Amino acid sequence: MDWSSVTAEDLVDALREVDWSTPPRPVSEFFSRFTAPRSYSKWTSRLKCNLYYYRTNYFILIMFILGMGFLRKPVSIFAAFSTGLSIAFLNDSFAVTFNEKVTRTVRQFSPHLATKMRPPLRPVIRGRPSSKRSIHICGRPRWVFVVLFSVVSCFLWMTSCSLLTVLWALIVGLLATLLHASFRTPNLKARLNTFREEFRAVWRNYSEF
Numbered sequence: 600m601d602w603s604s605v606t607a608e609d610l611v612d613a614l615r616e617v618d619w620s621t622p623p624r625p626v627s628e629f630f631s632r633f634t635a636p637r638s639y640s641k642w643t644s645r646l647k648c649n650l651y652y653y654r655t656n657y658f659i660l661i662m663f664i665l666g667m668g669f670l671r672k673p674v675s676i677f678a679a680f681s682t683g684l685s686i687a688f689l690n691d692s693f694a695v696t697f698n699e700k701v702t703r704t705v706r707q708f709s710p711h712l713a714t715k716m717r718p719p720l721r722p723v724i725r726g727r728p729s730s731k732r733s734i735h736i737c738g739r740p741r742w743v744f745v746v747l748f749s750v751v752s753c754f755l756w757m758t759s760c761s762l763l764t765v766l767w768a769l770i771v772g773l774l775a776t777l778l779h780a781s782f783r784t785p786n787l788k789a790r791l792n793t794f795r796e797e798f799r800a801v802w803r804n805y806s807e808f
Contacts, residue, residue: 621655622655623653623655623656623659624652624653624655624656629653629656629779629783632783632784633782633783633784634782634784635782636781636782642781645780645781645783645784645785646777646780646781648785649779649780649781649783649785650776650780652785653779653780653783657776657779657780660772660775660776660779661769661772661773661776662679662683664768664771664772664775665679665765665768665769665772666679667768668764668765668767668768669764669765669768672759672764674755674758674759675755675756675759675764675765677755678752678755678756678759678765679752679765681748681749681751681752681755682748682749682752684748685744685745685747685748685749685752688736688741688744688745688748689741689745691734694734694736694741695734697736698716698734698735698736698737701716701736701737702716702717702737715738716737716738717738
Protein backbone atom coordinates (compact mmCIF):
# COMPACT_ATOMS: atom_id res chain seq x y z
CA MET A 600 0.00 0.00 0.00
CA ASP A 601 1.40 3.37 -1.06
CA TRP A 602 0.95 5.56 2.03
CA SER A 603 2.27 8.60 0.18
CA SER A 604 -0.98 8.72 -1.82
CA VAL A 605 -3.15 8.46 1.30
CA THR A 606 -4.48 11.83 2.44
CA ALA A 607 -5.12 12.86 6.03
CA GLU A 608 -8.87 12.64 5.38
CA ASP A 609 -8.50 9.06 4.14
CA LEU A 610 -6.51 8.17 7.26
CA VAL A 611 -9.15 9.67 9.55
CA ASP A 612 -11.90 7.77 7.72
CA ALA A 613 -9.91 4.53 8.00
CA LEU A 614 -9.35 5.02 11.73
CA ARG A 615 -13.06 5.76 12.15
CA GLU A 616 -14.16 2.59 10.35
CA VAL A 617 -11.46 0.12 11.41
CA ASP A 618 -11.91 -2.37 14.23
CA TRP A 619 -10.32 -1.04 17.45
CA SER A 620 -10.98 -4.21 19.45
CA THR A 621 -7.74 -5.80 18.29
CA PRO A 622 -5.14 -6.18 21.08
CA PRO A 623 -2.17 -3.80 21.12
CA ARG A 624 1.10 -4.75 19.49
CA PRO A 625 3.74 -6.35 21.75
CA VAL A 626 5.94 -3.97 23.71
CA SER A 627 9.08 -5.57 22.24
CA GLU A 628 7.80 -4.78 18.76
CA PHE A 629 6.55 -1.32 19.72
CA PHE A 630 10.02 -0.26 20.95
CA SER A 631 12.22 -2.28 18.64
CA ARG A 632 13.73 -0.33 15.73
CA PHE A 633 14.02 3.42 15.28
CA THR A 634 15.59 5.30 12.39
CA ALA A 635 15.35 8.84 11.09
CA PRO A 636 13.30 9.31 7.90
CA ARG A 637 15.36 10.19 4.85
CA SER A 638 12.95 12.69 3.31
CA TYR A 639 9.68 14.49 3.96
CA SER A 640 7.72 12.05 1.78
CA LYS A 641 9.24 9.09 3.66
CA TRP A 642 8.31 10.74 6.95
CA THR A 643 4.67 11.33 5.99
CA SER A 644 4.34 7.76 4.68
CA ARG A 645 5.88 6.34 7.86
CA LEU A 646 3.71 8.55 10.06
CA LYS A 647 0.47 7.41 8.41
CA CYS A 648 1.51 3.76 8.42
CA ASN A 649 2.48 3.74 12.10
CA LEU A 650 -0.58 5.71 13.21
CA TYR A 651 -2.77 3.10 11.54
CA TYR A 652 -0.80 0.02 12.57
CA TYR A 653 -0.09 1.02 16.21
CA ARG A 654 -3.42 2.81 16.76
CA THR A 655 -4.31 0.75 19.85
CA ASN A 656 -0.87 1.26 21.39
CA TYR A 657 -1.06 5.02 20.89
CA PHE A 658 -4.54 5.16 22.40
CA ILE A 659 -3.34 3.26 25.49
CA LEU A 660 -0.25 5.46 25.71
CA ILE A 661 -2.29 8.68 25.67
CA MET A 662 -4.77 7.31 28.21
CA PHE A 663 -1.88 6.21 30.47
CA ILE A 664 -0.26 9.66 30.38
CA LEU A 665 -3.61 11.29 31.11
CA GLY A 666 -4.18 8.87 33.98
CA MET A 667 -0.76 9.61 35.48
CA GLY A 668 -1.56 13.31 35.43
CA PHE A 669 -4.87 12.80 37.24
CA LEU A 670 -3.86 10.53 40.12
CA ARG A 671 -4.37 13.36 42.62
CA LYS A 672 -7.76 14.37 41.19
CA PRO A 673 -10.12 11.40 40.83
CA VAL A 674 -12.84 13.52 39.22
CA SER A 675 -10.50 14.21 36.33
CA ILE A 676 -10.17 10.47 35.72
CA PHE A 677 -13.93 10.20 35.16
CA ALA A 678 -13.74 13.27 32.96
CA ALA A 679 -10.99 11.69 30.85
CA PHE A 680 -12.98 8.45 30.65
CA SER A 681 -16.07 10.33 29.44
CA THR A 682 -14.00 12.20 26.88
CA GLY A 683 -12.38 9.01 25.61
CA LEU A 684 -15.77 7.29 25.40
CA SER A 685 -17.30 10.16 23.43
CA ILE A 686 -14.38 9.96 20.98
CA ALA A 687 -14.59 6.16 20.81
CA PHE A 688 -18.27 6.38 19.81
CA LEU A 689 -17.14 8.10 16.61
CA ASN A 690 -15.56 4.82 15.51
CA ASP A 691 -18.07 2.65 13.65
CA SER A 692 -16.73 -0.68 14.90
CA PHE A 693 -16.68 0.41 18.56
CA ALA A 694 -20.18 1.88 18.38
CA VAL A 695 -21.65 -1.24 16.76
CA THR A 696 -19.87 -3.59 19.18
CA PHE A 697 -20.92 -1.49 22.19
CA ASN A 698 -24.53 -1.49 21.01
CA GLU A 699 -24.54 -5.26 20.49
CA LYS A 700 -23.10 -5.98 23.93
CA VAL A 701 -25.51 -3.64 25.72
CA THR A 702 -28.49 -5.05 23.82
CA ARG A 703 -27.39 -8.63 24.55
CA THR A 704 -27.06 -7.83 28.26
CA VAL A 705 -30.44 -6.09 28.44
CA ARG A 706 -32.10 -8.99 26.59
CA GLN A 707 -31.23 -11.33 29.47
CA PHE A 708 -33.31 -9.21 31.87
CA SER A 709 -35.94 -7.59 29.66
CA PRO A 710 -36.46 -8.95 26.11
CA HIS A 711 -39.18 -6.36 25.49
CA LEU A 712 -36.83 -3.47 26.27
CA ALA A 713 -34.09 -5.05 24.14
CA THR A 714 -36.51 -5.12 21.20
CA LYS A 715 -37.04 -1.36 21.51
CA MET A 716 -33.26 -0.85 21.50
CA ARG A 717 -32.87 -2.32 18.04
CA PRO A 718 -31.75 0.12 15.33
CA PRO A 719 -34.35 1.10 12.72
CA LEU A 720 -34.47 -0.89 9.52
CA ARG A 721 -32.51 0.43 6.56
CA PRO A 722 -34.73 1.88 3.82
CA VAL A 723 -35.17 -0.27 0.72
CA ILE A 724 -34.88 1.46 -2.64
CA ARG A 725 -35.89 -0.53 -5.74
CA GLY A 726 -35.62 -3.82 -3.93
CA ARG A 727 -32.15 -3.09 -2.52
CA PRO A 728 -31.22 -1.70 0.90
CA SER A 729 -29.93 1.85 0.92
CA SER A 730 -26.13 2.09 0.90
CA LYS A 731 -26.25 4.90 3.45
CA ARG A 732 -25.58 3.41 6.87
CA SER A 733 -26.56 5.16 10.07
CA ILE A 734 -25.02 3.94 13.33
CA HIS A 735 -27.43 3.63 16.27
CA ILE A 736 -26.69 2.93 19.93
CA CYS A 737 -29.49 1.58 22.12
CA GLY A 738 -32.00 2.57 19.46
CA ARG A 739 -30.82 6.18 19.33
CA PRO A 740 -28.57 7.89 16.77
CA ARG A 741 -24.90 7.76 17.64
CA TRP A 742 -24.55 11.55 17.85
CA VAL A 743 -26.88 11.57 20.88
CA PHE A 744 -24.35 9.61 22.96
CA VAL A 745 -21.42 11.58 21.56
CA VAL A 746 -23.03 14.86 22.62
CA LEU A 747 -24.17 13.41 25.96
CA PHE A 748 -20.74 12.19 27.04
CA SER A 749 -19.10 15.34 25.68
CA VAL A 750 -21.36 17.50 27.87
CA VAL A 751 -20.70 15.27 30.89
CA SER A 752 -16.94 15.41 30.34
CA CYS A 753 -17.01 19.22 29.97
CA PHE A 754 -18.97 19.51 33.21
CA LEU A 755 -16.49 17.26 35.04
CA TRP A 756 -13.54 19.21 33.63
CA MET A 757 -15.02 22.46 34.85
CA THR A 758 -15.80 21.13 38.34
CA SER A 759 -12.38 19.51 38.77
CA CYS A 760 -10.58 22.75 37.78
CA SER A 761 -7.82 20.79 36.06
CA LEU A 762 -8.24 21.89 32.46
CA LEU A 763 -4.63 23.11 32.32
CA THR A 764 -3.43 19.75 33.60
CA VAL A 765 -5.29 17.84 30.91
CA LEU A 766 -3.96 20.16 28.23
CA TRP A 767 -0.38 19.53 29.31
CA ALA A 768 -0.97 15.78 29.60
CA LEU A 769 -2.66 15.69 26.20
CA ILE A 770 0.19 17.64 24.61
CA VAL A 771 2.75 15.24 26.11
CA GLY A 772 0.74 12.21 24.93
CA LEU A 773 0.33 13.56 21.40
CA LEU A 774 3.98 14.57 21.25
CA ALA A 775 5.10 11.09 22.36
CA THR A 776 2.83 9.56 19.73
CA LEU A 777 4.17 11.86 17.02
CA LEU A 778 7.80 11.13 17.91
CA HIS A 779 7.28 7.37 18.00
CA ALA A 780 5.33 7.32 14.73
CA SER A 781 7.99 9.47 13.07
CA PHE A 782 11.03 7.38 14.06
CA ARG A 783 9.60 3.85 14.34
CA THR A 784 10.63 1.98 11.19
CA PRO A 785 7.63 0.13 9.67
CA ASN A 786 8.31 -3.60 9.73
CA LEU A 787 7.06 -6.36 7.47
CA LYS A 788 4.07 -7.03 9.73
CA ALA A 789 2.88 -3.45 9.32
CA ARG A 790 3.14 -3.66 5.54
CA LEU A 791 1.31 -7.01 5.41
CA ASN A 792 -1.35 -5.66 7.76
CA THR A 793 -2.02 -2.66 5.54
CA PHE A 794 -2.31 -4.91 2.49
CA ARG A 795 -4.77 -7.14 4.35
CA GLU A 796 -6.87 -4.16 5.48
CA GLU A 797 -6.83 -2.80 1.93
CA PHE A 798 -8.08 -6.16 0.60
CA ARG A 799 -10.85 -6.23 3.22
CA ALA A 800 -11.97 -2.73 2.23
CA VAL A 801 -12.09 -3.71 -1.45
CA TRP A 802 -13.94 -6.93 -0.65
CA ARG A 803 -16.41 -5.03 1.59
CA ASN A 804 -17.20 -2.61 -1.22
CA TYR A 805 -17.54 -5.49 -3.68
CA SER A 806 -19.94 -7.42 -1.43
CA GLU A 807 -22.30 -4.42 -1.19
CA PHE A 808 -23.14 -4.70 -4.89
